[in-house]
Amino acid sequence: MSVKVYVPCDAAALSVGADDVAAKIAKLGGDKVDIIRNGSRGMLWLEPLVEVETPKGRVAYGPVTSKDVESLFETDFLKGGDHELGHGLTEHIPYFKNQERLTFARVGVIDPLDINAYEANGGIAGLTKALKMTPEDIVEEVLKSGLRGRGGAGFPTGIKWKTALAQTDSQKYMCANADEGDSGTFADRMLMEGDPFSLIEGMVIGGLGIEADTGYIYIRSEYPHAIKTMRKAIEIWENKGLSGRHDDGTPRFKLHVRVGAGAYICGEESSMLESLEGKRGQVKVKPPIPAIKGLFDKPTIVNNVLTLGSVPFILANGASAYAEYGQGRSKGTQPFQLAGDIKQGGLVEKAFGVTLDELVNNYGGGTRSGRPIKAVQAGGPLGGYIAPKGFNVEMGYETLAEQGAMLGHGGLVVYNDTTNMAKMARYAMEFCEIESCGKCTPCRVGSVRGKETIDKIMAGNNVAANVEILEDLCDLMEEASLCAMGGLTPMPVRTAMKIFPDEFKGPVKEAAE
Amino acid sequence: MIALNEEPKLVTLINTTEDAFARQVCESYGDKAENLLEILHAVQYEHGFISDGALRTIAYQVNISRAEIHGVVSFYHDYKREKQARQTIKICRAEACQAVGVDSLIKEAEQNFDVKLDGGGKEIALQAAYCLGNCALGPAVMIDNELYGRVDIEKLKHISMKHREGSRS
Ligand SMILES: Cc1cc2nc3c(=O)[nH]c(=O)nc-3n(C[C@H](O)[C@H](O)[C@H](O)COP(=O)(O)O)c2cc1C
Ligand code: SF4
Numbered sequence: 001m002s003v004k005v006y007v008p009c010d011a012a013a014l015s016v017g018a019d020d021v022a023a024k025i026a027k028l029g030g031d032k033v034d035i036i037r038n039g040s041r042g043m044l045w046l047e048p049l050v051e052v053e054t055p056k057g058r059v060a061y062g063p064v065t066s067k068d069v070e071s072l073f074e075t076d077f078l079k080g081g082d083h084e085l086g087h088g089l090t091e092h093i094p095y096f097k098n099q100e101r102l103t104f105a106r107v108g109v110i111d112p113l114d115i116n117a118y119e120a121n122g123g124i125a126g127l128t129k130a131l132k133m134t135p136e137d138i139v140e141e142v143l144k145s146g147l148r149g150r151g152g153a154g155f156p157t158g159i160k161w162k163t164a165l166a167q168t169d170s171q172k173y174m175c176a177n178a179d180e181g182d183s184g185t186f187a188d189r190m191l192m193e194g195d196p197f198s199l200i201e202g203m204v205i206g207g208l209g210i211e212a213d214t215g216y217i218y219i220r221s222e223y224p225h226a227i228k229t230m231r232k233a234i235e236i237w238e239n240k241g242l243s244g245r246h247d248d249g250t251p252r253f254k255l256h257v258r259v260g261a262g263a264y265i266c267g268e269e270s271s272m273l274e275s276l277e278g279k280r281g282q283v284k285v286k287p288p289i290p291a292i293k294g295l296f297d298k299p300t301i302v303n304n305v306l307t308l309g310s311v312p313f314i315l316a317n318g319a320s321a322y323a324e325y326g327q328g329r330s331k332g333t334q335p336f337q338l339a340g341d342i343k344q345g346g347l348v349e350k351a352f353g354v355t356l357d358e359l360v361n362n363y364g365g366g367t368r369s370g371r372p373i374k375a376v377q378a379g380g381p382l383g384g385y386i387a388p389k390g391f392n393v394e395m396g397y398e399t400l401a402e403q404g405a406m407l408g409h410g411g412l413v414v415y416n417d418t419t420n421m422a423k424m425a426r427y428a429m430e431f432c433e434i435e436s437c438g439k440c441t442p443c444r445v446g447s448v449r450g451k452e453t454i455d456k457i458m459a460g461n462n463v464a465a466n467v468e469i470l471e472d473l474c475d476l477m478e479e480a481s482l483c484a485m486g487g488l489t490p491m492p493v494r495t496a497m498k499i500f501p502d503e504f505k506g507p508v509k510e511a512a513e
Numbered sequence: 514m515i516a517l518n519e520e521p522k523l524v525t526l527i528n529t530t531e532d533a534f535a536r537q538v539c540e541s542y543g544d545k546a547e548n549l550l551e552i553l554h555a556v557q558y559e560h561g562f563i564s565d566g567a568l569r570t571i572a573y574q575v576n577i578s579r580a581e582i583h584g585v586v587s588f589y590h591d592y593k594r595e596k597q598a599r600q601t602i603k604i605c606r607a608e609a610c611q612a613v614g615v616d617s618l619i620k621e622a623e624q625n626f627d628v629k630l631d632g633g634g635k636e637i638a639l640q641a642a643y644c645l646g647n648c649a650l651g652p653a654v655m656i657d658n659e660l661y662g663r664v665d666i667e668k669l670k671h672i673s674m675k676h677r678e679g680s681r682s
């Protein structure tokens with residue numbers, strides 16, 4: 001009998017040598033081992049995390065380099081033997097054990113492209129139920145679950161679907177937004193690489209719900225591994241006939257992968273739809289909203305990968321099973337992503353209501369550098385900074401907004417005390433300059449002026465006057481930008497100025513190393 | 514030369530060389546303008562950049578104006594109009610990688626490879642990326658679509674070399 005050994009094929013695990021580790025285990029283990037390439041458990045600081053299946057459960061070792069493999073065999077790791085890299089049973093590691101994994105239930109557990117393992121671990125149950133329901137009932141179930149968009153805006157998914165269902169056009173589209181451009185976020189990537197069928201199932205259910213027969217997944221080009229996995233998964237899914245078949249054998253719900261071309265703004269839904277039509281990703285004025293007039297002018301739903309990936313659970317287990325999690329108007333769970341200078345970086349799926357402190361300090365274990373935390377940027381490049389004294393905030397759409405911050409896509413970037421906040425504010429403006437779609441002046445020109453003004457402040461030129469100019473500029477961008485790119489760029493700038501006013505008073509001494 | 518047919522549009526295309534590969538790609542995408550991004554990706558993958566000839570051919574095949582295709586190509590950071598270095602190192606300079614010192618890594622890399630970030634290069638070019646989805650294991654780098662994490666200058670030299678050797682063999 002060969003022993004099952006799991007070595008992740010998630011891009012983050014590959015980035016620190018998982019392929020070499022798998023090759024070495026195969027070489028030394030021969031036919032004693034059966035290597036399975038799973039997704040990542042999300043404990044990224046332990047990657048490559050190797051797991052061995054034992055009668056007691058899966059035993060974890062990590063971070064394993066190819067140099068460690070020999071000593072693993074010497075300590076009889078195939079029987080779960082003790083080793084300095086050992087962590088005992090994976091599912092008992094507190095970081096993992098204390099999570100509430102609904103959307104990420106299978107990620108890291110199974111081979112992402114093993115459709116039988118998918119089904120054996122709860123997959124397809126949601127679709128099976130949906131196939132017996134009317135479109136109205138499907139939409140109602142999603143509505144009742146309280147699910148809100150995980151792409152940033154937090155709009156109730158069921159309401160959006162209801163609008164699309166009400167349209168009488170014979171052609172409608174269901175689109176997944178996998179542009180995941182926010183720094184500090186990687187949950188879409190991990191879900192697509194670790195459990196691609198869950199996204200497909202969510203889209204097929206959505207297709208039944210709004211009566212669309214065609215779907216597009218728009219994946220950023222920076223994610224070659226995810227693109228490959230999604231394409232293979234669609235092929236496997238369609239070959240199995242899981243979307244049903246027309247008389248000519250073609251799938252009833254046809255899915256396509258489209259690859260972005262390096263433009264952050266293409267994550268904004270109207271820009272994404274323009275890009276899907278082969279055009280410049282320029283933002284469009286709403287209304288009309290995409291649910292009424294979207295891709296090729298047809299009713300179109302755009303949902304984030306995590307939103308759609310949560311749908312199978314909701315259908316399989318019922319709206320109330322999902323809505324039981326969370327707090328206030330933030331229902332269910334959020335896959336938080338711990339990034340930047342963090343000791344235990346990775347993915348933590350928790351019900352809304354968990355505090356920032358718990359995420360960053362209990363799960364994250366503080367900084368990787370060992371230095372004190374200066375601030376956390378929540379919600380990506382357009383999100384605000386939160387200083388440690390605000391870490392008791394409970395994570396939710398409204399609770400964060402009250403702090404002048406936002407949930408965004410659930411990314412948390414940790415900065416240590418050496419961070420120069422004026423430099424970070426300048427970067428926010430620079431990023432807006434680089435990624436602006438160019439449609440409106442406050443964003444296109446304001447970002448350039450903002451950057452120059454911060455340069456002057458940093459150089460100590462007319463500081464008080466320039467701080468005032470910067471404030472005015474932020475007002476203008478917030479009020480007069482067409483979309484959140486220009487409209488929210490002031491958020492990181494302003495929160496940095498508010499929390500660290502001393503750093504906007506002229507040249508700062510480089511912090512001690 | 515593009516085969517002549519009765520389309521008057523050809524006047525602008527006369528005297529230009531047709532890119533046979535680009536034409537094939539367009540045909541495989543049904544000569545549809547909605548597939549423009551995919552077509553451009555495929556052509557760039559083959560040639561490393563999008564030449565004037567390729568641009569004209571694609572515009573003709575999918576029936577859009579030269580101005581329109583220029584508009585699309587210039588909008589997206591991925592598409593390159595000039596021949597690229599033999600190796601492009603994409604370094605993430607977004608926030609989470611800044612938090613773990615990518616700015617110093619970029620300086621060291623500029624020195625080591627004797628090029629400037631986004632400044633081109635013949636053998637090696639350093640290109641800024643804005644998040645590679647490896648934000649818990651930064652600094653992150655990508656070469657030939659392969660992702661690397663916790664990169665320091667020594668590791669960068671090593672992987673750059675590894676990929677150059679790999680592409681020669
Ligand atoms: C500048 C900008 C970038 C965005 N990037 C993304 C993105 O990468 N992924 C995403 O799902 N939504 C992104 N959004 C939000 C989308 O416009 C849209 O609200 C979302 O895809 C809807 O899906 P949801 O309701 O499931 O969140 C972005 C919005 C803006 C203004
Ligand atoms: S705010 Fe910026 S990105 Fe948004 S539409 Fe205006 S110019 Fe384009």
Ligand code: FES
Pocket residue numbers: 183184185605606607608609610643644645646647648651653
């Ligand atoms: S910020 Fe560098 S990989 Fe995401």
